[in-house]
Amino acid sequence: MFKAVVQDARIWKNLLTAISTLIEEADFNTTSEGLKLRSMDPSHVAMVDFEWPKGAFEEYVCDKPTDIRVNLSTMLKLLKRGKSDESLEMAYDEENKKVNLTLKGKILKKFTMPTLEPVEEEVPTPKLSFSARVKLMSETLKEIVEDSETVSDNIRFEANPDKLLVKASSELSNVSMELTKTDGALLELDVKETAAATFNLNYLGEMVKAGSATSEVVALEFSTNMPIRLEFEMAQQGRLTYYMAPRIETE
Amino acid sequence: MLGMRTISWADWIEHGTTQPSGLIRDRNYADLVQNRSSKICLACRGSKMLCGKAKCPVVVRAEALVKFQGLLDKELIEGSTPPAVFVGRIGYPKVHIGPMIPPFYGNTEILDTPELWMGKTIEEVLDYRVSLIRGKSRSHIFEVQKPSKLLATLQELAMGSRPTQTEAVFTKKPRGVVLLSEDMQPFGPSAPLKSLTVSDIAVDRRIERFFYDGDLKASDAIFSLYKDGVLVTRIQRSFSLGMYGTTARRRLVPTRWGITSVDSTIASRLVDEVKHMPTIDEYLVYTFENIGNIYTAILLPEKWCFEWIEAWFPKTFWNPHGSAPELMGDFEPYEGRTAYANVGGCYYSAKLALAEKLKLERRQASSLILREIHPEYILPVGVWNVRESVRELLKTKPAKFDTFEKALSQALSVMTTPRKSWVAESKMIRGTLFQRKISKYLTQPTVYAG
Numbered sequence: 001m002f003k004a005v006v007q008d009a010r011i012w013k014n015l016l017t018a019i020s021t022l023i024e025e026a027d028f029n030t031t032s033e034g035l036k037l038r039s040m041d042p043s044h045v046a047m048v049d050f051e052w053p054k055g056a057f058e059e060y061v062c063d064k065p066t067d068i069r070v071n072l073s074t075m076l077k078l079l080k081r082g083k084s085d086e087s088l089e090m091a092y093d094e095e096n097k098k099v100n101l102t103l104k105g106k107i108l109k110k111f112t113m114p115t116l117e118p119v120e121e122e123v124p125t126p127k128l129s130f131s132a133r134v135k136l137m138s139e140t141l142k143e144i145v146e147d148s149e150t151v152s153d154n155i156r157f158e159a160n161p162d163k164l165l166v167k168a169s170s171e172l173s174n175v176s177m178e179l180t181k182t183d184g185a186l187l188e189l190d191v192k193e194t195a196a197a198t199f200n201l202n203y204l205g206e207m208v209k210a211g212s213a214t215s216e217v218v219a220l221e222f223s224t225n226m227p228i229r230l231e232f233e234m235a236q237q238g239r240l241t242y243y244m245a246p247r248i249e250t251e
Numbered sequence: 252m253l254g255m256r257t258i259s260w261a262d263w264i265e266h267g268t269t270q271p272s273g274l275i276r277d278r279n280y281a282d283l284v285q286n287r288s289s290k291i292c293l294a295c296r297g298s299k300m301l302c303g304k305a306k307c308p309v310v311v312r313a314e315a316l317v318k319f320q321g322l323l324d325k326e327l328i329e330g331s332t333p334p335a336v337f338v339g340r341i342g343y344p345k346v347h348i349g350p351m352i353p354p355f356y357g358n359t360e361i362l363d364t365p366e367l368w369m370g371k372t373i374e375e376v377l378d379y380r381v382s383l384i385r386g387k388s389r390s391h392i393f394e395v396q397k398p399s400k401l402l403a404t405l406q407e408l409a410m411g412s413r414p415t416q417t418e419a420v421f422t423k424k425p426r427g428v429v430l431l432s433e434d435m436q437p438f439g440p441s442a443p444l445k446s447l448t449v450s451d452i453a454v455d456r457r458i459e460r461f462f463y464d465g466d467l468k469a470s471d472a473i474f475s476l477y478k479d480g481v482l483v484t485r486i487q488r489s490f491s492l493g494m495y496g497t498t499a500r501r502r503l504v505p506t507r508w509g510i511t512s513v514d515s516t517i518a519s520r521l522v523d524e525v526k527h528m529p530t531i532d533e534y535l536v537y538t539f540e541n542i543g544n545i546y547t548a549i550l551l552p553e554k555w556c557f558e559w560i561e562a563w564f565p566k567t568f569w570n571p572h573g574s575a576p577e578l579m580g581d582f583e584p585y586e587g588r589t590a591y592a593n594v595g596g597c598y599y600s601a602k603l604a605l606a607e608k609l610k611l612e613r614r615q616a617s618s619l620i621l622r623e624i625h626p627e628y629i630l631p632v633g634v635w636n637v638r639e640s641v642r643e644l645l646k647t648k649p650a651k652f653d654t655f656e657k658a659l660s661q662a663l664s665v666m667t668t669p670r671k672s673w674v675a676e677s678k679m680i681r682g683t684l685f686q687r688k689i690s691k692y693l694t695q696p697t698v699y700a701g
Binding site for chain 1: 554684685686
């Protein structure tokens with residue numbers, strides 16, 4: 001049996017929204033330790049790695065490892081009914097292959113939704129070492145992403161030991177931003193070697209916007225022309241990490 | 252059929268292909284277009300009047316070349332309508348409506364059924380079109396709420412499943428001009444309509460059912476009819492006469508707008524279904540050529556998105572004075588687009604044909620369709636050409652590849668526009684060539700390239 005309770009239903013809604021930026025159907029692996037999900041988007045450009053350990057739940061029971069695959073938009077439609085003063089209970093009805101969601105506030109609301117056939121697919125995490133690590137407020141990252149979106153479909157990060165440069169350009173216009181620790185824009189800046197890489201904003205924009213609703217602080221890690229890793233820090237040992245492959249202009 | 256033109260087709264083709272610069276040499280014409288950016292015509296296509304003229308000089312010039320004489324020297328016409336009707340846009344919301352009738356009896360269905368025109372030459376299509384005489388009468392778009400006798404008759408005609416004998420009386424003799432547009436098939440001579448008599452109409456029950464259903468949304472009716480196998484042309488014809496939708500919202504829709512509304516509605520519905528299907532497994536490349544147009548499609552094994560790009564060669568209709576191919580295209584991501592396509596109705600016609608194919612295969616794919624327009628394509632014949640050509644394109648046997656690079660090389664090898672022009676114009680090509688995959692970094696440990 002699987003049953004988990006989250007005290008604030010909105011937290012779970014925000015997390016699932018963040019996952020849904022990349023995938024439509026989510027395969028949650030539940031064990032006695034907690035709940036995990038790792039999946040690539042259909043074009044295999046980005047990956048989401050999500051972990052919510054037992055201790056981060058208000059209540060958690062899982063007596064045998066189970067894969068529960070659900071359609072995220074269906075689940076989110078139900079979760080959007082949740083308020084911050086409502087708790088959420090998720091339970092898996094193995095016999096009928098249904099997920100029961102219970103929102104508990106002034107009213108007790110019970111929703112039931114179908115599950116999907118799990119797909120046997122073990123995805124490893126990318127094996128990467130990074131030459132630059134930057135930590136900043138997720139609101140700051142959201143702001144620079146939105147600024148970049150005004151001119152381009154791509155964003156370029158350049159890090160050196162003193163600062164992080166963010167650039168976006170199109171045929172006609174461009175924007176460049178400079179972030180340093182001294183000006184308070186960055187919380188941490190650790191650059192072993194100068195790093196520069198470009199990423200697609202359609203993906204990154206979605207991830208950053210949804211991710212910043214789940215966490216106040218985000219860590220960016222990247223190297224020259226290599227994938228980027230975005231980790232949203234969670235208060236309760238939970239983890240939301242994205243990986244995304246770079247864009248390299250060769251023609 | 253009628254063959255009373257002031258110029259022969261041979262001259263016309265000659266004019267269109269070997270001496271296309273004649274268009275520019277004409278003094279009046281040159282005055283109109285001098286020093287204009289070569290992109291302006293492509294962006295406008297005779298509909299936005301970007302050059303500031305009251306009528307599109309390119310269209311006026313072409314229409315003038317297709318003049319007819321002594322077509323019908325009387326105010327009465329008798330013949331079998333395919334059935335065909337027309338709703339104009341000039342004067343909107345008070346527009347011209349009327350039937351289109353050829354001066355002969357028989358199975359005239361082909362005259363107004365673009366689905367039957369694949370494999371026909373431009374001259375043949377023009378022949379069909381100019382043999383249809385168009386009666387005109389003014390009507391307010393909301394007259395469908397309380398139809399006049401004429402409008403009711405036209406609606407009944409639009410429900411017709413086969414050619415119907417008709418007799419029309421005009422107040423004047425028909426004038427011989429041809430109406431050309433990017434979106435519509437050409438329309439021939441017209442005259443103000445005095446009266447219209449039709450014999451028994453064999454009504455298509457599928458269309459009739461939704462005509463009498465005043466609770467169903469127009470988009471639902473359109474898609475149901477499409478799924479019932481009703482030809483897109485017939486849906487467009489009846490839709491433009493305000494025959495679908497909730498009662499209070501019904502209105503006339505000018506033919507050229509109606510064509511794209513129907514294409515776009517069906518395409519979106521099909522795409523919604525396709526998005527739930529698995530992706531294809533390989534890179535597929537299709538190629539097809541028809542009346543001076545070369546089409547290629549590249550289907551990628553990724554989730555749905557669509558890009559349509561046209562390259563108009565110098566001396567083609569919408570690039571009369573450029574020195575290199577002019578490219579223009581539109582893209583929609585997985586989530587779809589909200590703004591109307593820059594290239595116009597052809598985008599939605601192509602999308603319909605593509606979505607139809609994917610639905611049939613029960614697969615989704617990222618799809619890029621390229622169209623190259625050569626000077627042999629002397630006139631814009633309407634978006635049906637794109638819809639039917641892309642349908643044919645996707646019926647051909649595709650070449651299969653394991654990488655996008657190979658697929659792209661194959662697709663571009665049948666076209667003449669340089670690769671760098673396509674790359675510069677196409678979001679999908681740039682995105683796919685330059686965007687790395689995260690899956691590439693999963694297996695072997697990689698060291699950062701510092």
